[in-house]
Amino acid sequence: DTMQQSADGTIKNAVKLHDGLVVESVLIPTEKRITACVSSQVGCSLGCKFCATARLKRMRNLNPDEIYDQVAAIRQQSELFFGRPLTNIVFMGMGEPLLNYSNVIAAIEKITSPHGLNMAAKRLTVSTVGIAKMIIKMADDGxxxxxxxxxxxxxxxxxxxxxxxxxxxxxxxxxxxxxxxxxxxxxxxxxxxxxxxxxxxxxxxxxxxxxxxxxxxxxxxxxxxxxxxxxxxxxxxxxxxxxxxxxxxxxxxxxxxxxxxxxxxxxxxxxxxxxx
Structure with missing residues (x-):
């Protein structure tokens, strides 16, 4: 894995997966919070014209552990580099979370579990381009x-x-x-x-x-x-x-x-x- 740090403190991680593919995650520090921005897919299939990830095309979905591990690693970096706890998680990295729904939900269950990272669900945000039927499913799933x-x-x-x-x-x-x-x-x-x-x-x-x-x-x-x-x-x-x-x-x-x-x-x- 490789890490780069920005002049403003932001840290970008390139995470190598078991099959040699790479995804990126980002630690974003501000005065009041430290946010982990995590990926849900390697690449993306949706082709938004303004986004760099769209040019990679979708290689595969991340499994729940691969999503969870991004957060766990950023939590360690947060303590190590800033002496502060991770406060927020946004699913705004590579990929469309709602096209890898079951794995994203499984990762979130582990992140919010007392046996995992014990983070409050209200500190997590899942970002989507707007897949209507999946937004309805999320609502139904409570x-x-x-x-x-x-x-x-x-x-x-x-x-x-x-x-x-x-x-x-x-x-x-x-x-x-x-x-x-x-x-x-x-x-x-x-x-x-x-x-x-x-x-x-x-x-x-x-x-x-x-x-x-x-x-x-x-x-x-x-x-x-x-x-x-x-x-x-x-x-x-x-x-x-x-x-x-x-x-x-x-x-x-x-x-x-x-x-x-x-x-x-x-x-x-x-x-x-x-x-x-």
Missing amino acids: VKFNLAVSLHAALNPTRSSIMPINDTNTLEDLAEALKYWYAKRKRKVTYEYVVWEGINDKPSDAEALLKFCKHVPCKVNLIEYNPIEDGEFRQAGDAALQMYQHLLESNGITTRIRKSRGKDIDAACGQLANKT
């Missing part, structure tokens, strides 16, 4: 962790142009699944949203997001975009982010602009592509 959705556009043509999954899981399908989730779980949903120049930086895009936010109680993370090699996607300017934030917050939607960490070692959101 899971206790938080749900985040990589949304990035709230107009079908725009979303389909950057996220092919939207052709089969439209925003309407997603909205129905999220209403079902909220009715069962009563947990706010987090929308992850990058604003790109010329793609979703117009007032009409922000208005569409505001409308989508009215389906269920939610909060929005406007995420700084991390360019990938030969990337055609460019982060929109501050004015566009502020336009989004002002519109959402003036309508009662909690909105944060998230600065990325670990960019200098390709450890930031959307950059995990086994380049180490």
